[in-house]
Amino acid sequence: SQQGEEDPQALSIQEGENATMNCSYKTSINNLQWYRQNSGRGLVHLILIRSNEREKHSGRLRVTLDTSKKSSSLLITASRAADTASYFCVYNTNAGKSTFGDGTTLTVKP
C-alpha cells in the first residue's frame, strides 16, 4: 500500500493525560498535515508542517517531523473528552499528490 502508516491504531487515555500519535511515510514530501475526524464526518485541519521544519506548535498540539526517518508525531497535551476522534496524517508531494495515513482512533475518558 502507498498509504502512510500510523500508530497506534487505537489509543485510550484519561482526561488530562497526553496523547501521542505517530505517522510514517514512504516518499519525499513537500509538507505533512494532521486532520481530525469525528465519527465519519468531514475532516478538520489541525496543523501543517513543511518539509524544512522540524517542530510546530498550535495551542495544545505539537507536531514534529523527521524527514530522515520519514516520520512525524502529533502530541496532544492535557487531553479532554472532546478530543475523542480519529486523527489522520496526510503527506503531500511537490506534484500535488496527497496520501492519508490509516488513522489513530483516540478515546479520552472523562
Next chain:
Amino acid sequence: NAGVTQTPKFQVLKTGQSMTLQCAQDMNHNSMYWYRQDPGMGLRLIYYSASEGTTDKGEVPNGYNVSRLNKREFSLRLESAAPSQTSVYFCASIQAGGVYEQYFGPGTRLTVT
C-alpha cells in the same frame, strides 16, 4: 463562501447503474481531490487534479472517471457501480501556491446493492 460543496449527500445504486458525484468549490483553489473512505479506514485518493485541465490517478482509480469541468468543479463518475464501491466519498480542494491546507466537502454516502 460556501467552501466545498458535494451533491448528492446520500445515494443508493443497484449494481451496474451509473452516476456522477458533483463537487464544487468557490475559493478559487487550483487543486481538487476525490477520496473514498471505507468504514474504520483512512481516506484513499481516487483521482486528483493539480490544476485546471489536468487529472491524475491516485491510489484506487479503478472503476472511476473524473472530469475537471472548470476551475470550480470536479466530478467523479461511476460507470458501472459495484458493491465494493459502497463508501463515503469526500471531495477536497487546495489553494496551492504555498498554501496546502485541504478543505473538505461534507461527503457523499454511497451504497451499492
